Amino acid sequence: MEEITLNDFIVKIDKDKTLELYKALPKVSDKAHCGCEDCQLFAKQIQHASPEVLKFFKQFGVDPTKEAEVWRAMPNKDGFDTYSADYHFIGVIQGTDELDWIQIGEASFGLANHDGDLPSPMIPSTFSKPIVELAVRITMPHIEI
Template identity: 65%
Template sequence: MEGYFTEEISLSDHVVKVDREKTIELYQKLPGIAESSHCGCADCQLYVKQIGQASANVLAFFQQFGIDPTKEAEVWRAISNENGFDTYTADYHFVGNIQGADELEWIQIGEASFGLVNYKCGMSSLVIPSAFSKPIVEMAVRITMPHN
C-alpha cells in the first residue's frame, strides 16, 4: 500500500494517509448535493448555499482530503433555523486510511466538528458512490451556519 497515498496529514496524534488526487478525481464526476440526481431537497439546497459561506479554516479542512463539500455527502439538517442558524450533520468519504487507530475523536475546526473513521463495511452501501474503492475514510461533520 506504500506509495499509493499522496499525502500524510497529522491529526490528533495520528497520521491520516490520503490519496487526494484520486479523491478529487472521484468527486469531479459526482453530482452536487443540491442537484436532483443526488437529492436536491430544500434542506440540501440550503446546505450547499451555506457550506459555501463556511470559514476558510473549515473549507481548507475539506480540501486537504480532496473533498468537495458541495458533493457526495449524506446531509441532515438536525436543528432548523434556531436563533438564525441551522445545524447540519453530513457524512463524506475520501480515499485514505487512518494509521494506528480505527477512528479519530471529534476535531473542532472553526464552526465545525469533524470525526473520522476507517470505513470497514461492504462497498455496497447506498451512501458511498460505486466509483469509490477501499481503503476509504468516512468523515462526519457537524456544523452550525447562519440561515440565509
C-alpha cells in the same frame, strides 16, 4: 499517498484520486443526488463556511457541496441552521479505526476507517477501498434558497 497528522495519528490520503472521483459527482442540491430543501440550503451555506473549515475539507480532496449525506439537525430558529453530514475520501487512518471529534472553526469533524462492504448505499459506487468516512457537525447562518 499524502500524509497528515491529526490527534497524533497519521492519516494517509489519496487526494488526487479523491479529487477525480468528486469531479464526477453531482452537488447534494442537484436532483441527481437528492435536491431536497435541506440539501439545497446546505450546499449554499457550506460555500460560506470559514476559510479554515473549507481548508480542512480541501486537504482530503473533498468538495463539501458534493457526495454528502446531509441532515439538517436543528432548523433555523435563531438565524442559524445546524447540520450533520457524512463524506468519504480515499485513504486510511493508521494506528486506530477512528478519530474523535476535532474542532475546526465553527465545525466539528470526526474520521473513521470504513470497514463495511462495498457497494454501500452511503458511498458512491465509484469509490474503492481504503475509504475514510469524514463526518461533520456545523452550524451556519441561515440563508434563503
